[in-house]
Amino acid sequence: MNAPATIRTTIGRIDDIPREGARMVRAGPMEIAIFRTVADEIYAIDNRCPHRGGPLSEGIVHGGFVTCPLHNWVIDLKTGLAQGADEGCVRTIATYVDADGRLSLDLPVSIAANVAA
């Protein structure tokens, strides 16, 4: 099966996200959480905890993990996997930062087409 077609789409700059913090990108029906770690790594995952749908972009970021604000599930930002005894997985989305600090994501074609508008 082929993965859905995506287009790399610029969404802002790395400095728009506070270090050890997150922002939310609203892309059509999707909400995507973009994280910046203390080491300036950028990760994007669905803004929905696999437990009860909590907004992960509102959680405390520690190392490469975020803790969901609703019930303290801990999600690995790299893999989207829930940690510890909890079982679940969040979709991860590839991110890119260019030399000028521009930040882009691979968004599904259907959504990315609207960016310029």
Place this chain on the structure above:
Amino acid sequence: MTEKLVVIGNGMASGRALEHLFESAPGRYQVTVFSAEPRVNYNRILLSPVLSGEKTFDEIVTHPEAWYDQHEVTLVRGQTITTIDRTRKIVETADGVVAPYDKLLIATGSSPIMIPVPGKDLPGVIAYRDLDDVDRMLAAAEKGGRAVVIGGGLLGLEAAAGLKMRGMDVTVIHLAATLMERQLDPAAGYLLEQEMRRRGIDVVTRANTKAIHGDGHVQALELEDGTRIDCDLVVMAVGIRPHAALAKSAGLDVNRGVVVDDRMLTSDPDILAVGECVEHRGQCYGLVAPLYEMAKVVAATLSNAEAEYTGSVTSTKLKVTGVDLFSAGDFAEAKDREEIVFRDAARGVYKRIVLKDNKILGAVLYGETSDGGYFFDLLRQEADVAADRDTLIFGRSFAGGAPLDPTAAVAALPDSAEICGCNGVCKGAIVEAIGAKGVTDLDGVRAHTKASASCGSCTGLVEQVLALTLGDAFEAKAVTPMCTCTDLSHADVRRLIVVRRLKSIPALMQELEWKSSCGCARCRPALNYYMIATWPDEAADDYRSRFVNERVHANIQKDGTYSVVPRMWGGVTTAAELRAIADVADKFAIPTVKVTGGQRIDLLGVRKEDLPAVWADLNDAGMVSGHAYAKGVRTVKTCVGTDWCRFGTQDSTGLGVKLEKAMWGSWTPAKVKMAVSGCPRNCAEATCKDFGVICTDAGYELHFAGAAGLDIKGTEVLCRVKTEQEAIDHGIALLQLYREQGFYLERIYKWAKRVGMDEIRRRIAEDETGRTALVERFLHSQKLFQTDPWAERVAGHDAHEFAPLVTIPAMEAAE
């Protein structure tokens, strides 16, 4: 008839002797103890951790009041015996208190040597001997400035390190060429000196004090070579002298100390002596292990059992956190002696073993001391080490086939191996206690064997013996760590933040050796609270360590929307405020408006993007954040009091408003809810709150530590006061004490249970000076923190929190 035993001196040696006596001959003696100090018996060798702030006094008490009661010991405090009348068999104090004895135990200890230089009696010149000295040092450290410690021995260096940790500049003056020259050879002394300098402690060796100068208080110290060191405190730690004057005046044999035989009897067969005041076979001891060995023999002699004290071989450890140093035996060079030396400069490790006829005479270890006990065992057993000579210096791990796992190393130890040096407890005794007494934890081992009960440095070894003997049945958790990022408890962390002056989360994680790089969602919010509560002026609030509710100043709901609760002082509102709230609900299509349990109005279902605009409208109507989302001061609930109620005795509404206006905006370990009722009918339900006030005709009855949530608990009465201002001040002082002592997420009732209701009453109700200081600290913090977070965010603060990074619209329907 029971015999009368009188003990002169309430120190570690006599305390231990009595413990052994009550075990071997319970009820035989009616015991009276005379103590020159006005307190119960404590562990003197742990004064240094108290000075540095790593322990509290309560933690080093060895015999609490209950122990004296249990054994029916009469403790006469603050009284010094001046006369022993051996013909009438009585002792007498300076105040004329007389006690007859059948047996007398002299345990007068030692006194610090004060070197006879001009100025030695100036205020600010002290010794380092008891808790009073520690208190004096702490008082001096609070003012800052420089301390000079005379004496670079064990005690002097511990004092220097403690004073440095308390924030003073410190200089150590030492007569010999290297530090601790009686316990260390010059090479190890040099490494120690480097370590002291690295900590910012100045060290002057080969230095002799000529005079201490000062006008009414010490101001400077002058050395023989003319060097002048300005200072505010001088600590003399040059040594101790057995306190034998009393015994001498009674006509007992005294040389340097009170002379005793192998049964610990003095020249009078009804009088025994023990501890640092004693001279045995020409030796006087100043370390704890020999005193404990003597104590055993004293108890045996008093219960007519056979026992002999034949002298002690001693070992030394320096109790300065982060300095690993061990020495034992005799390590002077001589023609018939050989030595084995190992150095690793990169790691700062130095080891030296002195041998004679293939037996260990002495050992000095610096930087890596895990084999100290192994060498000390070989030394005391006078074991022949010829076979292992080549690898001896690498220690037990090499000899035993490299057991890198510490548990395996402990498993390999013979039963005769000493685990606890202070109390002379070997591995076999601990294993036996576990088997015979059913001991399952560290406290049990301490209670039955005394291992790890003194300086505590063998705690890890004892835990390994427990683990080996009990297998899976043993759980090592002596303290509950804050989270998996650390082994330290909340109590440890709060104390170390103060003592080590840690003022940022990264600094704390480095200094306290956090095991994760950036902490976790459990420790970070706690650390952030501890920082801003401890250092309101200096620590920056780290919003990344705050739970979302405290970042966006609203309560997150299950669907990701927020609830907004404006403050209504004391639960009082106006038509204009209600109108504004109604308008906001309409304008932003807020689905639910509800009255809360704390007499406020809650707007539920607000979209995050709308929060700043909602707040702007509420601000315009004069309302500020109600902090309904905060680990902070929430609400003061009130009844209508004398304004309206026919039973009201005071203006309860007015007091509630005043309390809330004084306290709002402060962060606390967990949420704080209060109430003021205008009469004992208690319509505001003040008796289940964190802090509550019941007004009466006579004034105000103050309550605290109630709960009506997960737990239900009625309040305790704090005290009764006459005026409204007193009620407010007591409430503020209570809140500040809780802010300073509470663990993160620990509500007031749990904190009060942990530290004790009476202790809190004492601090708030009885100690007026302390209360005033608490109020001042709170008001100072409020100057910095009492701002409306909503208004700040309406003005643009943290704007990124409230808007998506980008919004990409959905495809047109045409697609």
